[in-house]
Amino acid sequence: MIPTKFAYEAPTSVEDALRLLGEAGDEGKILAGGMSLIPVLKLRLAGPEVLIDLGKIEDLRGIREDGDALVIGAMTPHHVVAHDPLVEQHAGLIAAASKTVADPQVRHRGTFGGGLVHADPAGDLPAPALAMGAEFVVAGPGGTRTVPASEFFVDLFTTAVGEDEILTHVRIPKHTGWGSSYKKFTRVAQQWSIVAVAATVRVENGTIAEAQIGLTNMGSTPIRPAAVEQALVGVSLDEAAVAAATASVAEGTTPPSDTNGDADYRRHLAGVLTKRAVLTAAGA
Amino acid sequence: MANTPISVTVDQVTYEDDVEPRTLLVQYLREQLGKTGTLIGCDTTNCGACTVHLDGQSVKSCTMFAVQADGHDVTTIEGLAQDGDLHPMQQAFHEKHALQCGFCTPGMIMQSIALLQENPNPTEQEVREGLEGNLCRCTGYQNIVAAVQAAAGAGSAAGTQSEEGAA
Ligand SMILES: Cc1cc2nc3c(=O)[nH]c(=O)nc-3n(C[C@H](O)[C@H](O)[C@H](O)COP(=O)(O)OP(=O)(O)OC[C@H]3O[C@@H](n4cnc5c(N)ncnc54)[C@H](O)[C@@H]3O)c2cc1C
Ligand code: FES
Ligand code: FES
Numbered sequence: 001m002i003p004t005k006f007a008y009e010a011p012t013s014v015e016d017a018l019r020l021l022g023e024a025g026d027e028g029k030i031l032a033g034g035m036s037l038i039p040v041l042k043l044r045l046a047g048p049e050v051l052i053d054l055g056k057i058e059d060l061r062g063i064r065e066d067g068d069a070l071v072i073g074a075m076t077p078h079h080v081v082a083h084d085p086l087v088e089q090h091a092g093l094i095a096a097a098s099k100t101v102a103d104p105q106v107r108h109r110g111t112f113g114g115g116l117v118h119a120d121p122a123g124d125l126p127a128p129a130l131a132m133g134a135e136f137v138v139a140g141p142g143g144t145r146t147v148p149a150s151e152f153f154v155d156l157f158t159t160a161v162g163e164d165e166i167l168t169h170v171r172i173p174k175h176t177g178w179g180s181s182y183k184k185f186t187r188v189a190q191q192w193s194i195v196a197v198a199a200t201v202r203v204e205n206g207t208i209a210e211a212q213i214g215l216t217n218m219g220s221t222p223i224r225p226a227a228v229e230q231a232l233v234g235v236s237l238d239e240a241a242v243a244a245a246t247a248s249v250a251e252g253t254t255p256p257s258d259t260n261g262d263a264d265y266r267r268h269l270a271g272v273l274t275k276r277a278v279l280t281a282a283g284a
Numbered sequence: 285m286a287n288t289p290i291s292v293t294v295d296q297v298t299y300e301d302d303v304e305p306r307t308l309l310v311q312y313l314r315e316q317l318g319k320t321g322t323l324i325g326c327d328t329t330n331c332g333a334c335t336v337h338l339d340g341q342s343v344k345s346c347t348m349f350a351v352q353a354d355g356h357d358v359t360t361i362e363g364l365a366q367d368g369d370l371h372p373m374q375q376a377f378h379e380k381h382a383l384q385c386g387f388c389t390p391g392m393i394m395q396s397i398a399l400l401q402e403n404p405n406p407t408e409q410e411v412r413e414g415l416e417g418n419l420c421r422c423t424g425y426q427n428i429v430a431a432v433q434a435a436a437g438a439g440s441a442a443g444t445q446s447e448e449g450a451a
Contacts, residue, residue: 007286010354034347038349039329042328053351103332103418104402104414104416105344105395106417108338109347109348190417
């Protein structure tokens with residue numbers, strides 16, 4: 001399957017990429033790792049006239065510390081994020097989730113930013129980013145703005161990044177010393193999440209001091225169950241106590257029904273996986 | 285629309301070419317360079333038959349444009365043997381009879397080499413997870429896993445890339 005014809009641009013700076021994107025107007029599309037976009041182009045579900053490849057912009061790659069945050073470049077491949085020592089130390093949840101994306105070949109090409117902007121409800125990066133309170137640095141014709149995670153995921157496959165904008169970096173507040181776990185439920189290899197739960201937890205004197213949680217594929221956008229996070233504060237590392245605090249996690253959610261499971265099955269899974277993710281993250 | 289000039293090294297030979305931007309890397313390898321050792325199975329990023337190395341890392345060449353390989357180094361299954369000697373991973377697949385029809389084999393071997401580079405001493409479970417993106421309809425995977433483990437046991441050479449790229 002061959003895509004429709006397009007012109008190809010490979011700028012070496014964000015400024016040039018923004019200019020090319022502006023010139024292309026409605027007909028331009030950003031190409032990152034291509035692991036979601038190229039299959040779409042091959043199926044001819046989209047046919048942009050200009051592809052603007054971010055692959056040659058060095059500034060968009062890599063991971064660095066900036067005070068109390070980690071800054072991850074949008075074009076950093078999943079494989080690099082998954083094995084980076086800084087991510088492991090300060091944002092273990094992001095490393096854990098990145099390891100579960102697709103398969104090794106896809107992780108070598110697919111990017112952290114692409115997985116977030118693509119905003120597939122079953123994608124594995126949005127819920128951990130939401131749970132950790134990430135901030136999204138977005139460059140556009142009018143300059144750069146920062147979008148909090150709570151405003152970034154707008155709908156199915158839709159984020160706050162406009163047609164004429166580029167996600168350049170993601171700032172993740174350091175969670176040094178927190179435990180983390182990403183419980184992804186699938187039935188066959190290389191599958192997208194049927195449901196997944198992201199949890200990062202800080203334990204103090206044998207009880208949970210803070211918990212941050214994100215749900216994957218429990219609605220059109222990732223969900224942060226604030227009531228459950230509150231209920232977990234002060235809970236001991238005991239299975240029954242954690243189960244009681246997390247039992248209501250699926251309340252008010254509207255997960256999809258499909259051949260992998262109906263909505264009730266997904267709600268049940270969310271409860272089981274939240275309990276397991278919190279216990280694992282807490283080291284229990 | 286205009287063709288795009290690219291300079292790409294494939295199996296240690298550098299090519300300067302003009303390609304249509306929508307040309308897939310696998311198409312370029314097979315149709316323009318005649319390297320038909322790299323196969324197209326699913327054409328949907330699932331089966332791994334088209335796996336090649338890009339700067340030493342495994343990628344699915346059906347889901348990349350040739351223009352994206354500009355300035356990079358590609359190794360295909362055809363670049364592994366040196367002076368008629370099979371690469372240790374090819375040898376292990378041969379000895380363990382890790383194939384039946386052979387269609388998945390080029391991709392399996394390329395991914396297996398990448399796997400051992402990242403994890404030189406994998407457990408059986410780690411081998412299976414490392415080959416998650418490669419499908420085989422014939423073998424049931426048993427002998428493929430055995431071949432990778434044999435290659436790992438045979439030493440570090442199995443995870444090296446012959447004289448690929450700058451390695
Ligand atoms: C077989 C297979 C299995 C997969 N399984 C999973 C899985 O289990 N979990 C999972 O999370 N993902 C999965 N994926 C998707 C994979 O994670 C992709 O890498 C990711 O969704 C998109 O990232 P990309 O860099 O490839 O982006 P692309 O495909 O290049 O782009 C995706 C979209 O985002 C836009 N975009 C990308 N980057 C930017 C940016 N910086 N600024 C503005 N717009 C941008 C593009 O214009 C495009 O619309 C799978 C993919 C395949 C092929
Ligand atoms: S042909 Fe590329 S993954 Fe199947
Ligand atoms: S040997 Fe036939 S597909 Fe693997």
